[in-house]
Amino acid sequence: MTLEKEIKDHYLYGHKKFLRHISVDCVIFGFHDNELKVLLLHAAYAQKWALPGGFILKKELMDEAAKRILKQRTGLDKIYLQQFHAFSDPERSTKKMNQQFLKNAGAKIENSWMFERFITVGYYALVDFTKVIPVADNISKSCEWFNINKLPEMILDHRNIFNEALKNLRMQLNFYPVGFNLLAKKFTMPELQKLYETILHKKLDRRNFQRKIMATGIVKRLNETKKNVAHKAPYYYTFDIRQYTQALKTGVAAFVGRRPIKKNGL
């Protein structure tokens, strides 16, 4: 099937496969070069970027729809996934925008389920950046990582969805040790700290941070140091999956508390 035909098919008969009015959008976070990044698709027709998203098959759990989308864009299977909010503004997607897209694609369609209102459920995912192979979908020119502080213009309310995802991630990370999902199996303490600092948007004391992390019992130090680094080589650590699973339930001490701070700030 040609792309044009595929698009037409989706607009005309997609509602036979998918649920009407509901979509899923994924905010995929990765951490690389001491920067928090998010994976976006280039929506060529709009010259803007979009969160990877999709629709829910008629017999599919929403979580599975999100997993399917993530698998397609990242190639990854078992990733940390969290539903965080449903967005329902009646004006969040418009018929006009769809017709713009169809025009660019060279298709003309009068009526479509895609022109109707959509409520989208936001998920955020935490992935190991090094394991991801970004794959664009057939209507996007490319799929790329963006530093969360240098985001391009985004379609619809995707910027807002991203903001909410980050807010949720921040709260989550403060009480649950989910950050490990963003790192490779082996990581150094400075890497982990930078991850926390980036997400929580707050400077942390190096020595207190280490103590707090070790107190959780989640990480184990390996008998191996990082090679080829300037200055003193840091140890590698891994996290203990059993302890981690436990800590996910009970939570850990907050990193951003409400105790008065004299010196450290943002």
Next chain:
Amino acid sequence: MTLEKEIKDHYLYGHKKFLRHISVDCVIFGFHDNELKVLLLHAAYAQKWALPGGFILKKELMDEAAKRILKQRTGLDKIYLQQFHAFSDPERSTKKMNQQFLKNAGAKIENSWMFERFITVGYYALVDFTKVIPVADNISKSCEWFNINKLPEMILDHRNIFNEALKNLRMQLNFYPVGFNLLAKKFTMPELQKLYETILHKKLDRRNFQRKIMATGIVKRLNETKKNVAHKAPYYYTFDIRQYTQALKTGVAAFVGRRPIKKNGL
């Protein structure tokens, strides 16, 4: 319009007013006689109870749909409302159940948007019990408060939705002072404490609790004590809306922490 006709109309033409596949369910919490309660509707056809719920008008925000439902059941306008999760099990509602209902209502319908799959978005609401006048909808026999520890059998996955709501409320209350929404304008410290103990499912020390609450700066003591009470009369307190709004953003100290406890337990 008769009830029978109304039901038939809803099944046959409801999809012209409402979005397909999406519903909203509300877990309405109230606090009375030192007990946490939830407002349920009696679904006569199933001899079970249901969370107040409904559908989303074609041009309506989901939050507004939830508010509309709450207004109908409680008569209240401005109440604390929180979206907490979307439930998407394809089997959560079934055609069979709908037909059971229609049979009991004396209607016969072959096809309906109501037979299709629904994803429901859960909201929880915190209301002032004394202000609520429970109103049943036209397909329910009654609308009643239930102690959360003595819940009746519920339809569909409503029991699960309730459980998730309580879990979310617990987490919320631990870090944000949302509990005040469940009390009248004036309340005593023992009342507030009982509220926290009930929701958090944990005994708290009376004196430390008072210290912690006062430290938030949210409550003001009034120059008035409770009357007609056995033993020493407690003072009344109110909460300062300005301080409260601030605290909603920044959060407060956790009531259930991870610090080892020697004596207090559940």
Next chain:
DNA sequence: TGTTCATTGCGTTATTATGACACAATGTAA
């Protein structure tokens, strides 16, 4: 080959938060 220096690993100290508990004050009921 020795020096420099940013960074790491492993501490200590001071302060704050909080769990545990004592005791006097209050006001109804016996």
Next chain:
DNA sequence: TTACATTGTGTCATAATAACGCAATGAACA
């Protein structure tokens, strides 16, 4: 008047944590 359950206020010991010191490491450079 007395008994007693409950409230209001305060103290103490300890755990948590913010702040900070210092030696060890190892690449870069003279």
